[in-house]
Amino acid sequence: MFRVGLARSTRTLKSPLIKTGSILAPSSGALFTQKPNFVRFNSSQSAPSSEIKDALTSFQDPANIPEQVTSMTSDQIGYLESIGLGNGYGPTALVEHLLEYTHVYTGLPWWGTIVAATVAVRLVLFPLYVKASANGAKMSHAKPELDVLTREMREAANVNQQSMVREKQKGIMKKYDVKLSHMFLPFCQFPIAYGFYRSLRTMAEYPVDGFSSQGYAWFQDLSVADPYLGLHVISAGMVMLMMRLGGETGGQTLSPFLKKAMYFLPIFGLAATMHFPAAVVVYFAANSIFSSLQSFLLKNKTFRKWRNLPDFAKPKANPGAPKPAETFSEWKDQFMDQLNQGTENKVRQNQEKAAALQKRKNRSQGQYIKKH
Numbered sequence: 001m002f003r004v005g006l007a008r009s010t011r012t013l014k015s016p017l018i019k020t021g022s023i024l025a026p027s028s029g030a031l032f033t034q035k036p037n038f039v040r041f042n043s044s045q046s047a048p049s050s051e052i053k054d055a056l057t058s059f060q061d062p063a064n065i066p067e068q069v070t071s072m073t074s075d076q077i078g079y080l081e082s083i084g085l086g087n088g089y090g091p092t093a094l095v096e097h098l099l100e101y102t103h104v105y106t107g108l109p110w111w112g113t114i115v116a117a118t119v120a121v122r123l124v125l126f127p128l129y130v131k132a133s134a135n136g137a138k139m140s141h142a143k144p145e146l147d148v149l150t151r152e153m154r155e156a157a158n159v160n161q162q163s164m165v166r167e168k169q170k171g172i173m174k175k176y177d178v179k180l181s182h183m184f185l186p187f188c189q190f191p192i193a194y195g196f197y198r199s200l201r202t203m204a205e206y207p208v209d210g211f212s213s214q215g216y217a218w219f220q221d222l223s224v225a226d227p228y229l230g231l232h233v234i235s236a237g238m239v240m241l242m243m244r245l246g247g248e249t250g251g252q253t254l255s256p257f258l259k260k261a262m263y264f265l266p267i268f269g270l271a272a273t274m275h276f277p278a279a280v281v282v283y284f285a286a287n288s289i290f291s292s293l294q295s296f297l298l299k300n301k302t303f304r305k306w307r308n309l310p311d312f313a314k315p316k317a318n319p320g321a322p323k324p325a326e327t328f329s330e331w332k333d334q335f336m337d338q339l340n341q342g343t344e345n346k347v348r349q350n351q352e353k354a355a356a357l358q359k360r361k362n363r364s365q366g367q368y369i370k371k372h
Contacts, residue, residue, distance in 0.1 A: 074209040077104055083206060091195030092202070099199065109214035110222055111282055114200065118286040121192055126294065128185040133249040133298045133309060135182035140251060140313040142176040158349055186248055196283045204277035215278060222279040231281040232273060236266035238288035242295045250298030251312040 072079045077100065080086035086096040095117075102120070103113040149169050156162040173180070204211055207223035215222045218230055226232060243262045246252050273281060297303050304311060 074100075074110075075104055077101070079209070080203075083208070085199075085202060085206070085208075091191045092198040093195075095192070095195035095199040096203070099203075109216070110208075110210050110279070111214060111216045111219075114279060114282045115286045118196070118283055119290060122287070122290045122294070125189060125192075128188060129248055129294060129298065130307060130309070131182050132185040133251060135179055136249045136251045137310040137312045138176045138178045139183075140315075141310075142172050142178055143313070145172050158352055193287070196287075197280060200279040200283055201277060204279045211279065219278040219282070222282070223277055225275050226278045226281055229270070229274060231278060231285045232270045235273075235281065235284040235288045236270045238285070238292045239266040239269070242288065242292045245292065245295040246299055246312075248291050248295055248298075250295050 072082050080096050080100050086093050086100065098117050098121075099113055102108070102117045103110065106113065106116060108116060146169060149165055149172070153162060153165045153169075156165060172178075204223040211223045212221050218228050219226045240263055242248065243252075243259070273284070298309075301311070303309075
């Protein structure tokens, strides 16, 4: 019986509930000399210890890194690509390549490079503005008749009347040879202007070699903002002059309220761009000066006669046309009246469509009843 009890006790001690090997017992007892049943997952060999060094590992000297990046100068073709600029075929990359080629092959400082590239691009776009100016002159002759049709379009009661008014508008446009596509030609400058803005701002933030010293007069550093805001004042003044001369096509006609608003916009633009790098504002100033000269030229009668461009019609008072707004309150009232009138016309058209659909349903139901 003692052996049976001992065996049962041994099996009990071998139970997986006892996993520890730190059993305190006399060394003479057979019951406690048996090794515990467990599995050791840790390695029996300790990991080799790394040698502790009292000196830092020698890395490449950081002072030599910029020398590798800027091994080329801005007077060499490929410099912008070597610093990560001028990659791709978008407007920004194309403008960066244009600036680099202009800077290298003309030998101009960076401020002169920006001005020269701006003038070159505007000269290429000038024929498009001439076409837009000719189209605007034709539009000025058709405007009195189109204003009357615009009012009829607002007062049209249904879709059929609106379609008839549209046909009349097409006839007038054809009569005066007005092309809608030519009205959008001046907008081709927008992607190019965006490319100049993005490229010059990126080049100033790097900054490109020479940007810090190849400015002019009071803005010697093109990578920082103009300290005296002289470039901003020039840009704002030229924009106001351009609008007074009739816009970039020389014959833009605006309502009295919009003319007043356009005089205040350059002032807000000055506040918005006062922290821009001088390189960007040099472009703004050069572009606005060219726009003012272009507006003066396209408004000149001698130039228009030389290029066989039609003259702009003098604005005439049309009793059938709405009176242009002169103040913000008048403009707001006219806008709200047009909005309400348009809403009423849509409601009336929906009601007429619903009535016509109901008549069609009633007619179809009457025919079905007669057949049966």
